[in-house]
Amino acid sequence: xxxxxxxxxxxxxxxxxxxxxxxxxxxxxxxxxxxxxxxxxxxxxxxxxxxxxxxxxxxxxxxxxxxxxxxxxxxxxxxxxxxxxxxxxxxxxxxxxxxxxxxxxxxxxxxxxxxxxxxxxxxxxxxxxxxxxxxxxxxxxxxxxxxxxxxxxxxxxxxxxxxxxxxxxxxxxxxxxxxxxxxxxxxxxxxxxxxxxxxxxxxxxxxxxxxxxxxxxxxxxxxxxxxxxxxxxxxxxxxxxxxxxxxxxxxxxxxxxxxxxxxxxxxxxxxxxxxxxxxxxxxxxxxxxxxxxxxxxxxxxxxxxxxxxxxxxxxxxxxxxx
Numbered sequence: 001x002x003x004x005x006x007x008x009x010x011x012x013x014x015x016x017x018x019x020x021x022x023x024x025x026x027x028x029x030x031x032x033x034x035x036x037x038x039x040x041x042x043x044x045x046x047x048x049x050x051x052x053x054x055x056x057x058x059x060x061x062x063x064x065x066x067x068x069x070x071x072x073x074x075x076x077x078x079x080x081x082x083x084x085x086x087x088x089x090x091x092x093x094x095x096x097x098x099x100x101x102x103x104x105x106x107x108x109x110x111x112x113x114x115x116x117x118x119x120x121x122x123x124x125x126x127x128x129x130x131x132x133x134x135x136x137x138x139x140x141x142x143x144x145x146x147x148x149x150x151x152x153x154x155x156x157x158x159x160x161x162x163x164x165x166x167x168x169x170x171x172x173x174x175x176x177x178x179x180x181x182x183x184x185x186x187x188x189x190x191x192x193x194x195x196x197x198x199x200x201x202x203x204x205x206x207x208x209x210x211x212x213x214x215x216x217x218x219x220x221x222x223x224x225x226x227x228x229x230x231x232x233x234x235x236x237x238x239x240x241x242x243x244x245x246x247x248x249x250x251x252x253x254x255x256x257x258x259x260x261x262x263x264x265x266x267x268x269x270x271x272x273x274x275x276x277x278x279x280x281x282x283x284x285x286x287x288x289x290x291x292x293x294x295x296x297x298x299x300x301x302x303x304x305x306x307x308x309x310x311x312x313x314x315x316x317x318x319x320x321x322x
Contacts, residue, residue: 006042007032010083015233018205022138030075043079048089051076055094066097104272106306111261112273119255123248125177126224127255129155130270132171134278134291136161137249137267141242145185146219148178157293166293178223185221192229192240199237215239275303 007028014024031043034054038046051073058064058072073092081087107115112131119127126140135143139157147156148170155170170178192198193216200215201222207214214220222242232239249267256265263269271292278288289300 004032010079013083026071027075027078030072031079034072034076034079044084044086047080047086048092051080051088052092052094055092059095059097059099063099064097065099065101069097101302103306104276104302105263105265105269106276106303107261107263107265107269107273109277111259111263112270114259115252115255115261115265115270118258120251123251125174125181126243126248127252127267127270128174128177129170130252130267131274132174133168134271134274135168136271137245141222141224141245141248143223144219145182145221145223148182148223150175150179160293162293162295164293164295166290168291181223182218185223185225186218188225188240189216189218189221195229195238197238198229199232199235199239201240202232202234205234272303272306275300276306279303279307 010031011024011028014027019027034051035041035043037054037057038050041050054076055069055073058069064072077088116124116128116131126143129135129140129143130137133155135155135157139160143155147158149156153170153172153175155168157166157168160166198216201220203211203215203220211220221240224243226241226243229238230241231237245267252267252270253265256263275288275292278291279285285297285300285304288303289297292300294300
């Protein structure tokens with residue numbers, strides 16, 4: 001299946017239409033799973049009925065969450081609309097997932113301190129921004145030099161989840177390390193410019209056409225660059241890219257283990273902790289919503305449930321007996 005000409009043609013189609021790499025990868029996973037589930041029949045030989053069976057199977061047999069089922073549906077809708085050229089019915093009938101959303105894992109301030117003290121120095125700053133500014137994993141690794149506003153002590157996040165832009169706070173204690181990191185990027189650039197094959201940092205095609213020299217300017221380079229140059233598949237040039245998000249994820253998990261934190265910790269746990277600690281400190285929930293970039297306030301309200309579970313809002317009747 002990995003070498004399937006059909007799947008490769010879908011990948012090439014999405015790449016040519018400038019779909020995000022993560023979208024391409026996730027859509028291909030679900031299209032592949034659909035084909036395998038359907039005994040490797042070609043999607044052109046199937047339709048609404050087979051899609052309904054597959055989506056129901058995900059809930060009844062695999063017990064997937066609603067978001068996972070929705071992603072699978074999006075992938076198959078794309079498949080039949082853009083590739084097979086026979087769009088799915090708008091009234092598909094399948095079992096919808098009602099798996100309850102899990103409460104986020106939140107660290108105490110002391111646990112966060114212990115984790116950051118033990119994380120690899122290479123990943124300290126991007127991890128500190130996950131907690132200190134509530135950034136998502138990819139928002140942190142994709143930061144560019146000009147996204148840091150030292151004068152106003154903030155970070156500008158461009159094209160976050162849902163394509164939204166926002167401005168988030170940055171801890172004043174991180175300004176000096178961020179300046180040092182900028183100087184590191186500058187040294188990287190000075191070395192790369194001397195490489196005759198260097199094509200600059202990766203930029204979206206529209207920006208690359210509009211600002212022809214931007215790819216070799218410091219402010220457009222990634223704040224956390226990879227130590228090695230790589231070939232840009234879109235242009236074929238040798239380009240600078242950001243650090244791998246997997247490395248940051250592993251560093252956070254490893255630091256949590258070294259710090260003897262018994263909770264299941266991921267990079268996103270630091271973002272959850274940021275939101276919860278803001279609410280604990282009395283920050284208005286609307287402000288927290290803006291910092292996190294949530295479109296719906298109900299998404300932010302899940303952190304109030306975490307506070308209640310932690311005993312911040314409800315006093316146990318046992319306390320009056322002991």
